[in-house]
Amino acid sequence: MIWFRSLLFFLSLIIYTPPYAIFCLVSFPFLNEHQRYQLIQFWGKSIIYFLQLFCNVRYQVSGMEHVNAVLDQPVVILSKHQSAWETIAYLNIFPKDLCYVFKRELLWIPFFGWVMALLNMIHINRSAKESSAISVTNQGRDRLKAGKWIILFPEGTRTPIGSHKPYRKGGARLAGLTEATVLPVAHNAGHCWPRNSFLKYPGLITVSIGPAISSQGKTGDQLHTEVESWIEGEMRRIDPAAYQAK
Numbered sequence: 157m158i159w160f161r162s163l164l165f166f167l168s169l170i171i172y173t174p175p176y177a178i179f180c181l182v183s184f185p186f187l188n189e190h191q192r193y194q195l196i197q198f199w200g201k202s203i204i205y206f207l208q209l210f211c212n213v214r215y216q217v218s219g220m221e222h223v224n225a226v227l228d229q230p231v232v233i234l235s236k237h238q239s240a241w242e243t244i245a246y247l248n249i250f251p252k253d254l255c256y257v258f259k260r261e262l263l264w265i266p267f268f269g270w271v272m273a274l275l276n277m278i279h280i281n282r283s284a285k286e287s288s289a290i291s292v293t294n295q296g297r298d299r300l301k302a303g304k305w306i307i308l309f310p311e312g313t314r315t316p317i318g319s320h321k322p323y324r325k326g327g328a329r330l331a332g333l334t335e336a337t338v339l340p341v342a343h344n345a346g347h348c349w350p351r352n353s354f355l356k357y358p359g360l361i362t363v364s365i366g367p368a369i370s371s372q373g374k375t376g377d378q379l380h381t382e383v384e385s386w387i388e389g390e391m392r393r394i395d396p397a398a399y400q401a402k
Contacts, residue, residue, distance in 0.1 A: 164210040172202065177267035184274050192275060193253045193263045198248035207241075213360035214350045217249055219365030222339060225250065225366050230300040230336040234383050236391060237309035238317060241361065241382030243320045245345075249363065252305040255328075257292055277304070296330045306330065309384070316352040317344065318398035320391075331374030340366040340383050342390035343378045344398070362394045 180195050187195070207213045233250070235242060246254060257278045263269040272279075278295045296306050308327035313320045331338045343363040349356055366386050371379055392399050 158211075158355055158357060161358075162354055163209045165206055165356055166354065168206040168210065169203070172206070173199070174267045176202075176273050179270045181274070184271075189276055191252060196271065196275065198246045201359075203244050204248070206243075207349075207356065211348075211355060211356040213241075213361065215245065215345075215360075215361035215363060217363045217365065219367075222364060222365050222367050223250065226337050226339065229368075230334060230337045231303070231305040231339055232296075232327060232331040232334075233305060233307040233339045233341060234302075234310050234331075235307065235341035236343055236387055237311045237314050238343070239314060239349040239351065241345040241349040242341075242343055242363075245361075245363075246307065250305060250307075252303070255296075255299040255306045257296075257306065257308045268324040276304075280323055292326060293330055293333050297334050300334055300336055300346045303377050306401070310380075314340045314346075316351065317346040317395065320388055323380060325376055325380045327384055328380035331371045332376040333377050335371050338371060338379060338392075340369065340386045342366070342394060344391070344395040347395075347398075358364040364394055366390060 167312070176199055180192070180199075183195065227297050231252070233246075234253070235246070242258070254258070254395050255277055257280065258272075259280060263273045263279060276299070278292055278299070280292060299306055310323035310325075310387045311321040313321070328338070341363065343361060345361045347357065348359045348361055369379065369382055369386070374382075
């Protein structure tokens with residue numbers, strides 16, 4: 157049954173996404189940045205709906221009061237990364253237009269990547285670490301000034317449930333250099349949408365948004381330690397069984 161439900165979800169993706177992407181590509185020249193983002197938001201909302209409809213994957217969010225408290229501030233979101241789910245769901249969970257920092261190889265994905273290339277996101281060449289760090293800082297400062305929130309996944313790649321991959325410091329350094337507030341986010345989406353898995357498992361995903369972390373007077377290293385400590389501690393609270401098994 158899980159396999160069949162996963163197949164229905166997969167079919168919904170391949171039937172829905174290409175024509176929607178073509179619609180976006182045709183529409184984008186006539187839209188401003190926020191309107192383009194709204195189109196992508198609707199796509200994300202649709203995918204999460206299909207996932208619930210066919211695979212019975214639901215989610216709950218705690219900590220929205222921390223988001224509401226910083227609506228008028230420049231924000232860098234640093235999140236746990238277990239799944240493709242969060243990259244889609246966050247489009248509608250957070251009330252601000254998000255600017256994702258991602259590897260440029262994603263731009264080569266048919267339809268999805270083509271649309272991403274027309275959005276004002278930050279894509280980097282991970283093989284050129286020094287120039288990428290400078291580019292992220294410069295572009296990040298511009299995006300924050302434009303009122304967008306920047307989102308990074310400091311683990312750098314999706315990790316299995318119950319695992320802890322040492323965090324990269326780029327996101328914390330960006331927040332420190334731009335004096336942006338940091339919102340740490342923990343979640344357990346890997347249980348329902350494992351990395352590189354065709355199967356999607358029914359369940360309730362918990363997203364926990366932590367208290368805002370000020371970057372004022374802190375170095376990037378200090379922010380990095382504080383963010384990693386909160387996220388990993390929260391992961392063990394919302395998903396204790398996954399870590400006890402290790």
